[in-house]
Amino acid sequence: MSEQSQITKAYELAREHFSRDGIDTEAVLGKLDTIPVSMHCWQGDDVKGFENPDGELTGGIQVSGNYPGRARTPDQLRADLDKAMSLIPGAKRLNLHALYLEADRKVERDAIEPKHFQRWVDWAKERGLGLDFNPSCFSHPKSADNRTLSHPDAGIRQFWIDHCKASRKVSEHFGRSLGTASVMNIWIPDGSKDYPFDRYGPREILKAALDEVIAEKISKEFHYDAVESKLFGIGAEAYTVGSNEFYLGYAATRGTMLCLDAGHFHPTEVVSDKLSAVFQYVDRVLLHVSRPMRWDSDHVVLFDDELQAIANELVRGGTLDRTAIGLDYFDASINRIAAWVIGMRNMRKALLKAMLEPAAKLKAAETSGDYALRMALFEEHKTSPWAAVWDHYCQSRNVPVGAAWFDVVKAYERDVLAKRES
Ligand SMILES: C[C@H](O)[C@H](O)[C@@H](O)C(=O)CO
Numbered sequence: 001m002s003e004q005s006q007i008t009k010a011y012e013l014a015r016e017h018f019s020r021d022g023i024d025t026e027a028v029l030g031k032l033d034t035i036p037v038s039m040h041c042w043q044g045d046d047v048k049g050f051e052n053p054d055g056e057l058t059g060g061i062q063v064s065g066n067y068p069g070r071a072r073t074p075d076q077l078r079a080d081l082d083k084a085m086s087l088i089p090g091a092k093r094l095n096l097h098a099l100y101l102e103a104d105r106k107v108e109r110d111a112i113e114p115k116h117f118q119r120w121v122d123w124a125k126e127r128g129l130g131l132d133f134n135p136s137c138f139s140h141p142k143s144a145d146n147r148t149l150s151h152p153d154a155g156i157r158q159f160w161i162d163h164c165k166a167s168r169k170v171s172e173h174f175g176r177s178l179g180t181a182s183v184m185n186i187w188i189p190d191g192s193k194d195y196p197f198d199r200y201g202p203r204e205i206l207k208a209a210l211d212e213v214i215a216e217k218i219s220k221e222f223h224y225d226a227v228e229s230k231l232f233g234i235g236a237e238a239y240t241v242g243s244n245e246f247y248l249g250y251a252a253t254r255g256t257m258l259c260l261d262a263g264h265f266h267p268t269e270v271v272s273d274k275l276s277a278v279f280q281y282v283d284r285v286l287l288h289v290s291r292p293m294r295w296d297s298d299h300v301v302l303f304d305d306e307l308q309a310i311a312n313e314l315v316r317g318g319t320l321d322r323t324a325i326g327l328d329y330f331d332a333s334i335n336r337i338a339a340w341v342i343g344m345r346n347m348r349k350a351l352l353k354a355m356l357e358p359a360a361k362l363k364a365a366e367t368s369g370d371y372a373l374r375m376a377l378f379e380e381h382k383t384s385p386w387a388a389v390w391d392h393y394c395q396s397r398n399v400p401v402g403a404a405w406f407d408v409v410k411a412y413e414r415d416v417l418a419k420r421e422s
């Protein structure tokens, strides 16, 4: 029997298995197809961008590793994205940072315009992709002292306010051009290395600055604002202006999205437990799915317990429609395209596995207080034939099944990446 027929046969058995719990796997796969995952452009070039690629990465985030083949031009990055996306099933978006503009001369951040991203828009349109956006408030001389939107100097602060305002115009242009709203996430590195005297003042300034940034109404048909909290950064260990409490309050009172980055909390805290809490107060959430390793290390997303717990929460809580899922990590120590593919496939795998849970039985067991049954069902689902459904999903969506995608990445590495300057 051919491998293709084996996959189909295994799927038919799995389909029967899940139908016994009233789950229609075809309907699940149809739904899965429609859930977009936003792939972050910055995994492809170690967060360097095209404004000043030789500049230093600042803002308390770090890329480690020196694997050859990094994209050095927008065309190279787009080619790498195409290759990665061809190996990932389901709906995808691309998440761009302002650093990835294209211009024939230097454009200051407060002067970026939609035209500097038009080639990205054309590329996305040809592929039927949505675009998301981020102002880049780091890796710049004006962010050197770890203050941007909360800067005490009104001139510097205004520069960053204007950058964020200009970014909203770019984001709106994405939404208008592509017919799908762009989510624009504001993350700033503002904080301090050691204990500050004044924790209140900078937060008061930040609140006013953000209010100025979002003052102009933009239709949600085209654009959403999101704000991303953080616990600490390198060089900002003692105090982060945009903390979780700050942004939760901001999003709840201003009606913006709240961005939860899986690496931005105390190591024993998990985003999966926060979702059902914040959804009581904010309408929409942006997820930065990442993998912290002892700190906000931005490791490649694995198919691990927390990823599954995040997906379970979105499915069980019925909040998928209120969530924008994006990835956020940057690993320069391995093939960068493989890093994208692994994380993106894992995200979708976790969503699929969550959608195949015997939800009705689990709910009934919990409601009736039969916690042993609940535990048994959880445990049995771990080894249910969900992986056969995943293989069929990949096969039927014309992307490689199993690790076959890795051969494609290796061939691309040999034929394309290895020929790039080192
Ligand atoms: C480059 C990203 O915007 C950045 O990683 C941000 O989202 C973040 O998580 C900073 O720690």
Ligand SMILES: [Mn+2]
Pocket: 187, 228, 261, 288, 328
């Ligand atoms: Mn993030």
